[in-house]
Amino acid sequence: MKSILITGGAGFIGSHVVRLFVNLYSDYHIYNLDLLTYAGNLENLKDIESFPNYTFLKGDITDAAFIDAIFKKYQFDAVIHLAAESHVDRSIMDPAAFVKTNVLGTLNLLNASRSIWSNFENKRFYHISTDEVYGTLGEEGYFTENTNYDPRSPYSASKASSDHLVRSFYHTYQLPVLISNCSNNYGPYQFPEKLIPLIIHNIKHNKPLPVYGKGENIRDWLWVGDHVNAIDIIFHRGIIGETYNIGGSNEWKNIDLVEKLCDITDAALQRKAGSSRNLIHFVKDRAGHDLRYAIDSAKLQNTLGWKASMNFEEGLKQTVAWYLNHETWLSHIMDGSYTAYYDSQYSKRG
Numbered sequence: 001m002k003s004i005l006i007t008g009g010a011g012f013i014g015s016h017v018v019r020l021f022v023n024l025y026s027d028y029h030i031y032n033l034d035l036l037t038y039a040g041n042l043e044n045l046k047d048i049e050s051f052p053n054y055t056f057l058k059g060d061i062t063d064a065a066f067i068d069a070i071f072k073k074y075q076f077d078a079v080i081h082l083a084a085e086s087h088v089d090r091s092i093m094d095p096a097a098f099v100k101t102n103v104l105g106t107l108n109l110l111n112a113s114r115s116i117w118s119n120f121e122n123k124r125f126y127h128i129s130t131d132e133v134y135g136t137l138g139e140e141g142y143f144t145e146n147t148n149y150d151p152r153s154p155y156s157a158s159k160a161s162s163d164h165l166v167r168s169f170y171h172t173y174q175l176p177v178l179i180s181n182c183s184n185n186y187g188p189y190q191f192p193e194k195l196i197p198l199i200i201h202n203i204k205h206n207k208p209l210p211v212y213g214k215g216e217n218i219r220d221w222l223w224v225g226d227h228v229n230a231i232d233i234i235f236h237r238g239i240i241g242e243t244y245n246i247g248g249s250n251e252w253k254n255i256d257l258v259e260k261l262c263d264i265t266d267a268a269l270q271r272k273a274g275s276s277r278n279l280i281h282f283v284k285d286r287a288g289h290d291l292r293y294a295i296d297s298a299k300l301q302n303t304l305g306w307k308a309s310m311n312f313e314e315g316l317k318q319t320v321a322w323y324l325n326h327e328t329w330l331s332h333i334m335d336g337s338y339t340a341y342y343d344s345q346y347s348k349r350g
């Protein structure tokens with residue numbers, strides 16, 4: 001049985017990765033290591049928490065001694081590293097937290113892999129990263145794997161730094177690494193500070209819909225399930241040392257997306273068509289707000305055969321329906337009670 005460490009598995013994308021791997025690979029034991037920061041929510045994984053090939057480990061990737069200890073104890077064959085501080089607005093408020101988790105945390109995992117793996121045969125260190133490391137685009141062009149790094153927020157600077165560290169361990173120590181850089185994900189279990197779940201929640205509760213600046217910034221949206229399929233493919237078939245870009249070829253201006261969400265949510269709630277658009281409020285722009293992200297994922301498509309499968313209209317409808325049907329999940333986040341789930345369910349398990 002292979003022993004796989006997934007970090008950040010209680011977060012948005014990580015919980016989808018954990019669920020897929022636990023369900024698909026009964027010959028893998030999946031260890032989900034997560035600190036359960038505000039963004040970690042074990043309610044995301046209720047459906048698989050009792051599976052025999054799944055273990056949750058509460059811990060901090062910035063604690064080097066703890067990381068070394070779990071590497072020795074569980075003898076991981078591979079790491080899929082998602083744990084991070086992930087929200088750009090928070091990075092503007094508190095850059096140091098992002099450097100600590102995203103840079104030092106990644107370094108601790110690299111150091112432990114390098115020192116505890118006696119040889120690197122059949123080992124893999126897969127680092128999950130973001131398209132934001134490439135900076136911002138003007139009206140034309142796409143990010144490829146050869147685009148120069150030009151991070152412009154404390155979040156993207158910390159992710160860029162972690163990417164560089166991962167590559168440096170490949171070149172210096174031949175640690176078998178893989179990196180992927182993905183565009184904006186959407187779908188179930190996304191923390192409602194991010195644009196799409198925030199807007200759906202606010203529409204439902206008739207609250208203002210904050211659109212930064214003029215709403216003209218563009219993001220390339222990808223269904224989280226398509227990202228997770230790419231992670232599965234790259235983990236199993238990616239070439240060691242390589243980087244793969246993952247994107248939806250699905251660019252939307254923020255204001256157009258928010259209006260679309262109003263229309264889909266109004267229809268789902270059987271409200272008068274267009275009524276929620278009145279809630280849109282243009283607010284102060286995000287500092288250093290990157291204008292446009294757009295990914296060229298030709299390398300991943302042509303060399304490993306990945307393709308996004310979710311149609312955006314359908315993905316948004318499913319996302320709206322999921323948030324409207326998961327009022328309890330959302331209310332536990334809003335009243336803070338989701339943070340008690342670990343103590344109520346896991347402390348008795350030891």
Ligand code: NAD
Binds near residue numbers: 082083130
């Ligand atoms: P998220 O914020 O939803 O989840 C992050 C998880 O990491 C949480 O469960 C949190 O508790 C955990 N964590 C934070 N600090 C930790 C620490 N010190 N030790 C252990 N665990 C810790 O993030 P997400 O949106 O799921 O993103 C996951 C990864 O994918 C991140 O590395 C992010 O940079 C990358 N990414 C995200 C997107 C996106 O659109 N969300 C796109 C591309 C790449």
Ligand code: DAU
Binds near residue numbers: 087088131183196198
């Ligand atoms: O591109 C990948 C990145 O996508 C990931 O690496 C990040 O972890 C993830 O958070 C996301 O970053 P963004 O900053 O693009 O996502 P966010 O949902 O915060 O914002 C999307 C766009 O919407 C962005 O242009 C800012 C804007 N926005 C956001 C919020 C929260 C608003 O206009 N109003 C809002 O209230």
